[in-house]
Amino acid sequence: MIEAASASECSLLFFEIAGQTFAADPLEVVRVDRRDTDLPIVEIMPATPKGTRVLVAKTASGEFQLPVDRVMGVRRFPNSSLRRPPALALAVSGARANELMGVVLDGQTPVPIMDLKTISARAKSRAKARGR
Amino acid sequence: MTEETPSAKPLREMLADAADHDSVAAVEPELELFCMDMGGERFAVEAALVHEVVRLPTVTPLPGSPPFLLGVCAHRGEVLPVVDLPRLMGRGEARATNRSRMAVVRFDGMVVALLADQIEGLTRVKANLLEPAPMGATQRGAEFLSGVSSDPLGTFSLLDLKRLVQVARNRAGGGT
Numbered sequence: 421m422i423e424a425a426s427a428s429e430c431s432l433l434f435f436e437i438a439g440q441t442f443a444a445d446p447l448e449v450v451r452v453d454r455r456d457t458d459l460p461i462v463e464i465m466p467a468t469p470k471g472t473r474v475l476v477a478k479t480a481s482g483e484f485q486l487p488v489d490r491v492m493g494v495r496r497f498p499n500s501s502l503r504r505p506p507a508l509a510l511a512v513s514g515a516r517a518n519e520l521m522g523v524v525l526d527g528q529t530p531v532p533i534m535d536l537k538t539i540s541a542r543a544k545s546r547a548k549a550r551g552r
Numbered sequence: 553m554t555e556e557t558p559s560a561k562p563l564r565e566m567l568a569d570a571a572d573h574d575s576v577a578a579v580e581p582e583l584e585l586f587c588m589d590m591g592g593e594r595f596a597v598e599a600a601l602v603h604e605v606v607r608l609p610t611v612t613p614l615p616g617s618p619p620f621l622l623g624v625c626a627h628r629g630e631v632l633p634v635v636d637l638p639r640l641m642g643r644g645e646a647r648a649t650n651r652s653r654m655a656v657v658r659f660d661g662m663v664v665a666l667l668a669d670q671i672e673g674l675t676r677v678k679a680n681l682l683e684p685a686p687m688g689a690t691q692r693g694a695e696f697l698s699g700v701s702s703d704p705l706g707t708f709s710l711l712d713l714k715r716l717v718q719v720a721r722n723r724a725g726g727g728t
Contacts, residue, residue: 425710435690440612440613442615447723449554450711465615503630503631505614505624506624506631506632506633506662506663506664507630507661507662508621508633508635508662508717508720509614509617509621509624509633511717511720511721511724512617512618512620512621512717512720512723512724513614513616513617513618513621513724514616514724516615516616517616517724518629519615519616520614520615520616523612523624523631525626525629525631528609528610528626529612529626530612530624530625530626530631531612532612532615532648534615538684
């Protein structure tokens with residue numbers, strides 16, 4: 421159960437893939453589970469996580485799983501530590517620009533906040549293209 | 553010297569007619585540039601665009617971003633994109649070492665950190681000594697340059713940052 425954050429702070433689910441830390445909206449994650457062969461898989465990075473954990477997220481089109489190496493848990497941050505993605509990063513990242521919701525400053529370390537719904541949409545359209 | 557030429561004007565009068573710094577600058581405008589080594593080459597940007605030079609902090613890669621965008625870093629409460637310009641231009645890559653610095657540049661409403669192998673600092677060149685960048689198959693990234701020139705330390709290329717961003721954006725399919 422995720423406690424609702426106050427208006428001046430936000431909750432973020434932290435996870436690690438290939439040594440890099442990411443964050444996501446915990447409300448988009450249904451559960452942390454072991455890899456399921458039936459659910460569609462999405463990935464953030466080309467590197468395949470060595471772990472067997474997945475984040476299971478739910479969108480309008482159904483559930484999908486994001487393999488991760490480690491789930492670090494939910495942390496609270498003041499809203500003042502949230503940043504929009506830099507304009508240049510959005511401008512040069514093409515179709516994947518929308519997958520980056522923003523950045524949270526964890527001390528002096530920027531942590532990308534990923535939009536799991538947009539990532540799942542990419543995975544879905546890719547699967548559709550393969551099926552043709 | 554005691555010999556005098558009858559027609560020569562006194563020195564004081566000649567100095568009164570001599571050009572001063574401002575009038576010379578008006579005739580031969582100078583460019584103030586900021587020079588740095590990137591990927592083993594000397595590059596310069598307009599000095600007015602450079603706001604700060606700092607040590608390279610922790611850089612967080614962004615998934616799905618092109619290789620020349622090394623990631624983002626935190627700087628004075630801002631999140632800045634860190635760019636490897638030689639890589640974008642297809643002219644090698646900048647190396648992150650103890651001597652590496654990032655030059656924080658502001659242009660077109662954007663703040664960008666340029667990774668430099670080494671910072672040289674300010675240099676001045678006469679605008680008319682700026683030559684067009686050599687174009688051709690062997691001159692990779694020439695389209696990103698406003699020109700080439702030289703100072704006592706050698707030849708350098710003047711970067712056209714706006715053009716660089718425009719091309720990077722087009723490559724990503726983001727339009728102009």
